[in-house]
Amino acid sequence: MSSQLTSLSEIQDLVEEFSRVLLEVDRAVREGAAPDPDHINACFRIVHTVKGISSMVEVSSLVQLSHALEGYLDELRLGRRPLERGTLDVLFEAVDVYGGILGHAANPNVPEPGVDGFLATMGGDLVTSEPQVPAQSPLGWLDEGVLSVLTEYEEHRLRENISAGRTIFAVHASFDLMEVDVGVERLKGILKDQGEVLTYLPSADAIREDMIDLDILVGSDQSIDAMRAALASESVSIDRLHADGQVVTGDGEARAASAPPPASALPSPSVPLQRRDEDSPRGPRTREPDTRPHGAAPAVDAPEVVSRSIRSVVQTVRVELSRLDALMNLVGELRVLQGDVARGLDGRDGGLTAIQQRELRVQTRQMARKIDALRDRILDVRMVPVGQMFDALARVVRKISREHGKDVRLTVSGEQTELDKLIVEELSDPLMHMIRNAIDHGIETVEERSALGKPLTGRVGLHARQRGNSVEITVEDDGRGMRWSDIRTKAVARGLVPREAAEMMTPKEALRLIFTPGFSTLDQVSELSGRGVGMDVVKTNIMRLSGLIDVESTPGAGTTFSLTLPVTLAIIQALVIKVGSQTFCVPLGSVMESLMLDRADVETVEGFEVANLRSETLPLVHLDRFFDLSPGPAREELYVIVVGLAQHRVGLIVDDLLEQKDVVIKPLGPGLDVVPGLAGATEIGAGQTVLLLDLATILAEAVQGFASGDLRARPEARP
């Protein structure tokens, strides 16, 4: 992968982190709490890093955006701009703009979003100023040891304060070890009113073991007398370090006894200053979380950013999925070869002694195990936690609920559940649709909720958990729910289902009608959810992933959608079946059960063959007729595999069930990949190519066939 792509995906990671922190801040703001200043600082630091990397990838809009955003965040963290929901809207929008720019940078076919418009919303003054190095006020007067532990932000603020003509004070305070956090908070409160707290430095000359001494650098417009007055209640000493544009030497007004020269008022570099983070327990950590070793902190910050990003690249390797696919194909072939060898061994006994044969068999079995282990390791590499996707969805929840003026809280669980990267990518759109539906159609307005006696804040839940070889994701809301009888009525009114058929439906079947194309519960077209395309799109996407979707709803209490998805599509567990004289594979994940049916148990309803399966009516499809294959021998007992995809359940009649196998599926290539009903092919040993059935299409066709009458039972098999 090119370094450009590496940098872009690194930026993407940072932007995701940015969005995660923003969500934290957002939660705090919504709850009316003061947001943790660390979070804003973290945002600033992330954006700053993004800016650094952006300049390397030479995407000017990224640099522009990051620069403007950095200024915006700087104002935020200095309290110059109020931190409120409107401000957060801008920041969340920035996340989207980043996404757009990255999308365009990675694939020029994606239209580039206009950055200018967004920059204008952030404030024109920030846009016009080009990235520039602030005028360097000399800081040589500050002890070198102090200078080297200042973060770039602190240093920047220090310079800014000096440039603004403020006086720099050193406030020397001493706290009891047990009360340091309370004390620092109190002092901070006072100092904040006087000016800007620049940094907290643990002092070297602590008098007692159980005391912590701090030197606090403050930039202020106040005179030293005013400062003293303000801090009268605190046992602190105050020195002026820098005033009126020049270094203050020997401040006569300072307490004579403890008035050291300015430089030595601060610790020298040899003291354990560099480990101050460990030394000061939790208290004065208001600085931005800076993970770099302080001792290594260089005076210039830009190269630092660069070298840091290079280090992180070394630790993780980004791999294109296509490379993993290639590996997986090779492993699949290796496994086929192993099978051939093992079979060849069974077939011949000449030339080998019994012992030799046994040894070879043991070895081929071990080889099979190793190949399977190799395959599993490759699969592992493709797995990513769903948490990343959930974060993006949390942003969607926030945005939509704001647009709708609804109060919605998202609860999330199972973020660590892992899924194939490809599935995660394909899943985010359907999930977004479902969440939109939940907020748009599901959750009531605050007034309605209060009238109903429900909690005013609506709840949308997003949960993931692993269940064996599949992952279950549920999207639930505590909104108004759906009434199955209403859905049935609507579906009939829209001509989506014949009245007679609708009347025979169970509540569950009726509820599943919402997945029918063209169905919408809200008559009014909503800006968000469109016109009844939502759940249809969701269904199609889930089917494409060999997934299962189901819905449950209680009127007045809410709706739950559950998706069951395979952990990966790179390798699938397949059921090898025989239809007529031909062998096929069926994804095992879509096979709900297989059963043996007596021909006498097959009934016909309006000419369609059905079987009764635990009081639900199961439509039957003869696969040989479906594919125009020569039928196998007639039997009194039928093998039926019950397959389910999305809301459909159908029984496929096959001639035999051969085996269960892990297979690597390859696309059929141009010309054959459009054959309806086939999803790919795989080699299952001895050079035999076996086609994989595309159940999504087969079911869709079957459902259509039932509707059109094409699949009516025929008295005799087709010639």
Place this chain on the structure above:
Amino acid sequence: MSDESGSIWQALLSTGEYIATDADYEHGYDRRIREDLVRVVTFRVGDERHAVPIRQVREITRCFGTTPVPRTNDYITGVGTLRGELVPVLCLATRLGMAPGPVTRNSRIVLVTLDENIFGLQVDSVDGVMAIPPESLREPPSVLGGGSNAMHRDFVFALAREETGLVIVLNIATVVVPADFVHPRFRGAEVRR
């Protein structure tokens, strides 16, 4: 994978453009090899001799096992796996409107490339490589274009009359049309790719 004569042709194919032929030596060994000759791989389908341009031929193999693909046109023999790669195989005889002959030990699959994809053409036997001077290439006669053979004429790039007989140079782009693989009854059905 190939018998002795097959591997000779493989070797010849790999040397590419400048294989001297009988025609090249007609006037003695020092005759300059013409560079504008059209080099083709010739093979037999039924009683006819066909050819495809050599630059579109990737490989010639013995017949390998294929799996019939339902819902495709009758000339699609099936799909096979060759060294881990899925290859659709066409029965050229059926495609050209002739009755397919039995698969014999001489039967071969000519792997051709089209738009970077590989397709197999099953033929009754492979003759060899031939260089045809452009001036001896003829437009197919218009009678071929009449009636139900209209399709067939599109398949023909040119005709060449050699001492050994008539050679029909095929136009691969019209013979191998992926969009035409699926049986018309199943086209336009819901396709999700």
